Amino acid sequence: MNRKRQSRSTEQASEPSKRRKFIACQRCHSHKIKCSGDQPCSKCRLVGCADECEYTPRDRQIKVSESYLDFLLSENRRLKEQSASSVNTTDADHDAEPEPAPPAEAPDEANTSVRNPLIGDRAWFHRYDPSAPPLFVGEAACTAFATRFRRFLTGDNGLPHIPRTQYVKEEHIAAANAANVQWPSLQQARLLVKIALRQVGYIYHLVLRKSTLEKLEEIYRMGSFDCTINQCKFFALFAFGEAYSMRAEPSSGSRVPGTSYFARALSLGQVLPERTSMTHLETLLLLSLFSYYLNRRHSALVLIGTALRLGLSIGLNHNIPESQLIDPVERQHRIRIWWTIYTFDRMWGSKMGHPSQILDEDIHLDMPSSVSPAQLHEEQFSDTDYLTANINLARIVGETIAKLYSRRKYNETFLQRVQKLLKALKNWVETLPEHLRLNEDDPETNRKHISSLHLSFNQCVILTTRPTLLHLLMKLNEPGSPNTSNESISQPVLTLGEACIHAARHSHSLILTKWINGSLPVFGYFHAHYLFSSALVLAMSSFLPIGSPSDLGAFESGLEVLRAMSENGNLAASEFYHNLEQVKHCLDQRKPKEPKSSSATGRLSTASGSGPAVPSTVIPTMSTAPQATAVPVASIIPAAEADLISNNPGYRQTQGNPNISPGNLTVPTMAGGFTTAMAFLEPTMQDFLAQSDFDLGLLHPVDTFMNDESLYTCHGL
Numbered sequence: 001m002n003r004k005r006q007s008r009s010t011e012q013a014s015e016p017s018k019r020r021k022f023i024a025c026q027r028c029h030s031h032k033i034k035c036s037g038d039q040p041c042s043k044c045r046l047v048g049c050a051d052e053c054e055y056t057p058r059d060r061q062i063k064v065s066e067s068y069l070d071f072l073l074s075e076n077r078r079l080k081e082q083s084a085s086s087v088n089t090t091d092a093d094h095d096a097e098p099e100p101a102p103p104a105e106a107p108d109e110a111n112t113s114v115r116n117p118l119i120g121d122r123a124w125f126h127r128y129d130p131s132a133p134p135l136f137v138g139e140a141a142c143t144a145f146a147t148r149f150r151r152f153l154t155g156d157n158g159l160p161h162i163p164r165t166q167y168v169k170e171e172h173i174a175a176a177n178a179a180n181v182q183w184p185s186l187q188q189a190r191l192l193v194k195i196a197l198r199q200v201g202y203i204y205h206l207v208l209r210k211s212t213l214e215k216l217e218e219i220y221r222m223g224s225f226d227c228t229i230n231q232c233k234f235f236a237l238f239a240f241g242e243a244y245s246m247r248a249e250p251s252s253g254s255r256v257p258g259t260s261y262f263a264r265a266l267s268l269g270q271v272l273p274e275r276t277s278m279t280h281l282e283t284l285l286l287l288s289l290f291s292y293y294l295n296r297r298h299s300a301l302v303l304i305g306t307a308l309r310l311g312l313s314i315g316l317n318h319n320i321p322e323s324q325l326i327d328p329v330e331r332q333h334r335i336r337i338w339w340t341i342y343t344f345d346r347m348w349g350s351k352m353g354h355p356s357q358i359l360d361e362d363i364h365l366d367m368p369s370s371v372s373p374a375q376l377h378e379e380q381f382s383d384t385d386y387l388t389a390n391i392n393l394a395r396i397v398g399e400t401i402a403k404l405y406s407r408r409k410y411n412e413t414f415l416q417r418v419q420k421l422l423k424a425l426k427n428w429v430e431t432l433p434e435h436l437r438l439n440e441d442d443p444e445t446n447r448k449h450i451s452s453l454h455l456s457f458n459q460c461v462i463l464t465t466r467p468t469l470l471h472l473l474m475k476l477n478e479p480g481s482p483n484t485s486n487e488s489i490s491q492p493v494l495t496l497g498e499a500c501i502h503a504a505r506h507s508h509s510l511i512l513t514k515w516i517n518g519s520l521p522v523f524g525y526f527h528a529h530y531l532f533s534s535a536l537v538l539a540m541s542s543f544l545p546i547g548s549p550s551d552l553g554a555f556e557s558g559l560e561v562l563r564a565m566s567e568n569g570n571l572a573a574s575e576f577y578h579n580l581e582q583v584k585h586c587l588d589q590r591k592p593k594e595p596k597s598s599s600a601t602g603r604l605s606t607a608s609g610s611g612p613a614v615p616s617t618v619i620p621t622m623s624t625a626p627q628a629t630a631v632p633v634a635s636i637i638p639a640a641e642a643d644l645i646s647n648n649p650g651y652r653q654t655q656g657n658p659n660i661s662p663g664n665l666t667v668p669t670m671a672g673g674f675t676t677a678m679a680f681l682e683p684t685m686q687d688f689l690a691q692s693d694f695d696l697g698l699l700h701p702v703d704t705f706m707n708d709e710s711l712y713t714c715h716g717l
Contacts, residue, residue, distance in 0.1 A: 135298075137161060138353015140405040140463060142533045145470075146579045149536060152474060153586035162582060166574035167295035168259065177263035183231075184238065186220045192241025193234070199244045199521075200289065202382050203449045204343070204390075205336040205368075207233070207282050208329065210379040228268050229279050235265035236286035243293055243523045248569065255569040256523050262290050276310040281337055284310075288344060292525035295571035297351055304344045308357055311341055317363045328371045329380055336368050336381065339391050346394035346401075347456075350463065351529070353405055356398045367391065385433045386449060393456055396424050400463050415492055421464050422499070423689055426680045429457065440675060448519070451510055454676050455530045458503040458510075461679065462533055465500035472497045473540055495688045498546050499679035504537035506676065508554055515561050525572040528565055531558050532576035539583060552587075559584060 024035035027044055036042040137144050143162065151159045183189065193216055197209050219230060239258030246257035269283055288303035311317065316338035325331050345357050368387045371377045377384075403410065403417045410417060438454055439446050472493055511531045514520040520527055535558035541547025542555070559580045565573035679685055 136352075136354075138405070140350055140353035140401055142351075142529065142536065143575075143579055144353070145466065146532075146536055146583060148470060149540060150583055150586050152470070152477075153583075153590050162579050164295075164575055166571045166578070168256065168571070173259070173263045173266065176260045177267045179260055181235070181260050181264040183225050183234075189216060189220070189234070189238070192238045192245070194241075195244050196237045196240035199448075200240055202447075203452055204285070204289070205333075205340050205382060205387060206285050206289075207237075208333055208380045211329075212237075228270075229277065229283075232265045232269045232283045233279055233286070235261040235268075236283055236290065239265065239290050240286070243290070244521065247522070255571060256293055258290070259294065262287065262294070271306060273310070276314060278333065278337060281307050281311060281341070285337070285340055285344065288348075292572070293523050295525065295575060297348070300344075301348050301352065301354065304341065304348055305357055307341050308345055311338055312358075316341070317358070317365055319364065319366055329376065332369065332371050332381065335366060336387065338365060339368060339387065343390055343394040346398040350397045350401050353401065355402065355406065360395065360398075382449075383436075386436055386453065389428070389432060389436060389453060390456075392428055393453070393460060396421065396428065397460050397463070399424070400460060404464065404467065418464060418468070418496065419689060419691070422461075422680075422685075425457070425461060425464070426677075426689065429677045429680065438676060451514070452526070455507055455510060455526070457676060458507040459530055459533060461503035462500055462507075462537060465496045465503070466537060468493055468496040469500045469537065469540060469544075472546075473544060476544070491684060492688045492691075494546055495682075495684040497544065498682070499685060500537055501541045501544075501547050501551070502679040504534035504541070505551075505554070506678065507531070507534040508538060508558060512557065512561065520565075522565070522568050523570055528562060528570055528573040528576055531561060532580065535559065535562075535580055536583065539587065555580075556584075 024037075025041050025044065028035035028041060139145075143164070147159065147161050151157055184192065190213075193213065197207075197212070200206065201209060215230070216234065219225065219227075219234070225231070239261040242258035242261065243256060248255070248257060265283065266287055269287065270280070273280060284303050284307040288300045288307065291297070291300035291303060316334060320331070320334065322331070325334070342358075342363070348354075349356055368384050368391075370384045371381070400421055402408065403421065404414075412420075436450055436453065438450065472489065475489060475493075507530050511520065511527055511534070514527070535555045538547075538551040538558070539555040542549050542552035559577065562573045562577040562580060566577045675681075680689075
């Protein structure tokens with residue numbers, strides 16, 4: 001009996017403790033009345049809502065995995081060590097290390113409303129400087145991608161960006177403007193304007209050619225040199241003429257010829273006119289484009305943004321009624337000026353990872369067309385088909401930045417978005433008019449504007465596919481991972497990586513051909529940029545089974561061309577050369593750690609030397625493009641993979657010294673297998689583009705390799 005009483009008293013004593021675990025039911029709590037704590041409580045039974053009586057637990061029990069607790073402990077130790085060592089940290093090592101993500105379960109592939117898996121939730125910035133705000137580092141920028149690659153090579157996720165120091169600063173522009181810049185003689189002015197129209201007027205619609213030359217003659221005939229609007233426009237044209245005809249700036253001491261004319265035009269131009277004019281918009285386009293020659297890409301973006309806003313103020317994005325503007329030449333000029341602004345906005349933004357400043361849905365303007373008679377059109381305008389192709393390509397570039405490099409949320413998976421962009425690029429190259437295609441048999445006959453168009457196309461393919469290429473490189477080099485198989489790396493990921501390598505090899509071949517033929521512009525920005533972009537991809541390709549170790553020789557040849565361009569005064573080439581030098585330094589540091597490839601094991605050495613074996617089943621059947629060097633296949637890759645490459649009809653092994661160094665390159669010709677549409681002709685790419693959205697939604701998504709970071713690096717990128 002005593003035991004029963006004791007147990008009963010124990011149960012009674014435990015009831016209050018159980019009751020204390022609950023607060024008042026929701027109804028009593030909302031009415032602020034005392035709750036009996038029963039279930040249902042006495043008040044709810046009284047009013048007849050016993051079924052709705054609900055309690056909220058005071059203390060919830062949450063199950064936490066042991067690995068997560070270990071992570072919290074290790075993170076706590078890391079933060080303590082970091083705070084202890086931060087006192088002695090120098091400014092050069094002051095970049096914030098990205099926080100490692102806690103171990104997570106497999107992603108829910110049924111949920112397609114996800115952010116871009118390639119970038120984190122926070123943007124990159126330079127290290128904070130009290131004297132100036134930090135600069136944004138866009139993920140689409142090639143220099144940012146180079147930082148990603150260097151971090152992979154070194155294993156240091158806190159590696160800072162390389163500061164941009166090779167550009168014309170404001171004080172140098174002020175000094176150039178301080179000189180007494182005068183109108184040149186009529187003969188020199190004619191030559192400078194004709195050179196500008198020839199070199200840049202065929203690539204972009206900037207001015208009316210015949211009308212501009214006629215206006216120049218009128219200015220000298222009438223002696224009307226004091227008109228500020230005309231002075232700004234023609235001095236900007238004179239700057240281009242000097243950049244393409246001289247090797248040094250004679251008066252201001254600048255490395256880039258034409259800087260004095262540019263500085264004078266920039267100082268005279270009114271940035272914020274209440275009523276703009278077509279001549280003013282032409283000047284802004286010229287100044288924005290020339291800013292790239294000075295490696296002032298932020299200034300170029302601001303100038304084109306100003307032109308876009310001023311264009312909206314006069315309705316350039318709308319069709320003007322013919323009753324208000326009867327002259328067909330002026331109407332077409334108005335249309336083409338807007339589309340040049342549009343092209344610059346998309347292209348300039350893609351160089352730095354900035355969003356487009358106007359949506360396509362807000363443009364209600366016809367595409368460019370030809371005017372009659374044909375002679376009048378040829379006197380004033382460039383080829384209509386070329387301009388239309390450039391506009392369509394700029395539209396795809398803008399979509400690429402928005403869909404792959406922004407932090408917007410999309411209903412499609414990442415691979416679905418990539419597929420749509422590649423479909424658009426495939427349609428672009430397939431519908432390209434015949435006279436705008438490259439002459440593959442004789443590359444020297446390709447005109448400048450045609451080769452520039454195809455280089456822009458290749459860069460768009462690289463932008464679309466290179467995040468996946470870096471993902472593939474990191475996936476193959478995960479330490480301690482099991483042998484890579486088809487289950488861990490899907491065929492679409494391999495296909496996208498191959499497309500990136502093909503585009504890089506094609507651009508590399510085009511630019512080196514121009515360099516050898518002496519037709520590469522000395523002070524231009526874009527050829528240096530495209531060469532830098534392709535060289536980065538080729539360096540990565542040398543570590544992958546879908547690439548070739550000989551691509552490293554092509555990387556070194558690109559480094560050599562950029563060095564020569566830099567010594568000739570090209571500021572953009574100087575910046576890119578410095579970046580590639582750092583990449584090469586990281587590559588050289590990595591080489592001693594890499595074990596030699598063993599043909600018996602049938603694996604390709606990865607960048608870390610400890611990466612997983614890549615079975616031959618992983619290597620796709622896509623044909624490899626012609627190799628850049630003449631290194632014998634058997635001496636650098638396993639026998640099984642050597643068979644895949646040597647049996648490829650696109651591979652050329654030169655006869656001669658079998659010990660030729662990777663730096664002595666055999667430049668492949670267009671006839672050797674490089675074509676603009678090469679990547680889209682392969683069976684694996686056709687299979688990828690033919691897959692339905694449903695099938696792509698079921699594929700393993702590209703893993704996040706761009707961590708959630710907020711970097712503050714050296715000011716001046």
